[in-house]
């Protein structure tokens with residue numbers, strides 16, 4: 001990969017002198033969905049697939065970007081004097097946003113750079129290719145200019161750039177999982193205070209399989225922001241009765257006694273998901289630590305049901321992938337992962353059942369939806385690195 005990137009870098013930017021190669025992973029969330037902006041817990045892990053970059057400093061203030069995933073866009077140019085998001089700037093709004101965020105946080109960027117990217121995260125899959133680019137850019141800036149920022153800071157700066165520069169009101173999960181990734185481990189993160197713990201994922205005779213729906217996402221972001229607003233409404237109404245800062249502070253029982261104060265039944269369902277999903281995540285991590293994988297899988301299934309019926313972010317594509325998966329013997333658990341409205345599912349599948357799983361779920365999906373799903377058997381990898 002390194003040679004391939006440097007070769008292309010030379011072709012696009014003239015030569016490879018001073019260029020360095022970097023990598024940041026993608027992520028998958030095992031459980032704890034739509035809890036990270038509700039002060040709840042999440043349990044994601046970094047993957048061995050991700051985004052590669054070749055980069056070097058320039059002697060002027062220009063920024064030149066090229067992606068091997070979008071070659072038709074050619075070189076997209078900008079400069080340190082013009083750090084604003086433009087529609088035509090396409091994917092380069094992500095690295096630009098991070099450069100802007102570093103400056104906002106008081107760090108001086110002394111010169112421009114040439115940056116070439118090549119990712120092997122399937123496009124639009126919901127495995128956080130944008131957060132991967134953000135953390136990667138922050139990591140490159142740190143290595144290139146010697147800024148004193150921790151990996152956790154890289155996650156926060158990435159999220160800040162996505163919220164403030166790119167206008168997506170995402171939580172901290174994706175950037176955190178990518179910046180703090182550890183091979184073989186998932187990250188049990190309390191998003192209320194960023195306390196975290198690594199939990200080994202020992203699946204012995206099973207693997208993590210991602211099924212990508214290939215559904216084109218349209219209104220995803222606006223629905224995402226709509227769900228956030230619904231949870232905020234629920235919180236405000238509950239605060240009339242209890243002194244809480246987030247839905248993540250409530251147990252299931254507390255919620256059941258208090259929910260009557262929420263006036264709209266739809267908002268009750270949204271809040272119920274946030275509360276129950278948070279508790280499920282805590283239970284799931286306990287189960288994993290005690291090697292109760294079957295129970296972990298059951299909680300994954302319940303997470304999907306809640307996202308389908310109460311949070312309503314699944315849709316026929318993700319429901320088909322998951323419901324077909326549940327029928328296959330050897331599937332320990334299966335659920336949608338990420339924001340929803342398309343994207344992908346995550347399943348834990350016994351080694352001996354993987355071929356049957358891909359065959360059966362793939363065929364049923366294509367018959368019902370009319371186009372194919374893609375399947376990936378993935379490994380849990382580490383955080384950003386210099387190659």
Ligand code: GLA
Pocket residue numbers: 032033034035036037170171172173174338339340
């Ligand atoms: C997206 C966001 C995350 C998180 C998930 C849902 O991936 O970027 O912050 O909210 O959706 O769990």
